[in-house]
Amino acid sequence: MRALVYQGPGSAELQDRPAAQLVTGDDVVVEIVGTGVCGTDRKILLGRFPARPGVVLGHESVGVVRETGPQVRSVGVGDRVVVNPTLYCGWCVPCRRGATNFCRHKAGTEVGVDRDGTYAEAVTLPERFVERIPAGLPFHSAVLIEPLACVLNNVEAASVTFDDTVVVLGAGPIGMLTALVAARQARRVTVAEPDGYRLEQARERFTHVVDVADADPAEAVVKASGGERPSVVFDTSGTGLDSALRLVDDGGRVVVMGFDDTYTVPLRPLRLTNRGIRLIGAGDYRADIFPVAVDLAAELGDPRRPGVGAVPVLERLVTHEFPLERHAEAFAALGGLAQGDGYGATGRPPRYDALKVVIRSHSGPVGSDGWPVGA
DSSP: OEEEEEEETTEEEEEEOOOOOOOSTTEEEEEEEEEEOOHHHHHHHTTSSOOOTTOBOOOEEEEEEEEEOTTOOSOOTTOEEEEOOBOOOSOSHHHHTTOGGGOSOOTTOBBTTTBOOSSBSEEEEEGGGEEEOOTTOOHHHHTTHHHHHHHHHHHHHTTOOTTOEEEEEOOSHHHHHHHHHHTTTSSEEEEEEOOHHHHHHHHTTOSEEEEOTTSOHHHHHHHHTTTOOOSEEEEOSSSOHHHHHHHSOTTOEEEEOOOOTTOOOOOOHHHHHHHTOEEEOOOSOOTTHHHHHHHHHHHHHOTTSTTSOSSOHHHHHEEEEEEGGGHHHHHHTTSSSOOSSSOOOOSSOOOOSOSEEEEEOOOSOBOTTSSBTTO
């Protein structure tokens, strides 16, 4: 089968790999329809997030069950499913207390990082990491279930309530989803973004959007809010902690979401103590959050449900789609990666030409819902 393989920082190539097959009795072979490009994938290619050379990249995927082991009961051949790439052992101390996101046996289990991922034609996973998708959910909505689980985990960690004012730093797909979920609970949500394309996308979806391209983000947001500071700040960029700490109100919460292993910021603990600021890192989502993300996606993304509009809000976040063989173009659309046979930093500030990009593994005809005909 074809698979996009990570060669090391700046390099990935399409290779022929052995076809996915059952190994144990509870395995499921999923024929991948498509995978969303995550910011983590981009950071891996830029050398800013660690991954194992030789691994197949990708983890935000949906597909159709092709084969099941004899012990599998929850899904069957032909079912549309979403992959839960946050694997866990189930028997270590954190897992037994429900903190599966902090499983102590993660090595070799991070899908698309150190275990083969889903920029491929198929993948094999244990049954518990394959979740059936509700009937009628379009492909472009379903492919956002995994990032939606990430967002739910972080919004829950912030304990957002109806009297909170929230600022989301970054209007990428995760920023958009964070604002969307937080707005269901908070008093007001403001999105701050420097990129022109993403600003335009954010303004189509949210009332309060601040352009921080030529200004200090903290100062620009406070000015736009009439001098008021938010009680909660989500940094979805991975490089905005300094701005978030200067922006948040006394007694507020700052949630660090974006992944960037190269970013550091000086931090004086007294700054947190005197101002009563809570700095929150939520980690991966727990196993019990993933089914909630599936249900929320069904609510926000099923065109048959009342109030979702002609095009569901989730589906509108997916702006571009590329076949697997055009993977370089897919990453180039997200800024900071050079087009061509290889990948590399351009030396320019990121400029985005897309919001959510999907790499499609399936090359056959698709229906109006984006799923393969007959699936």
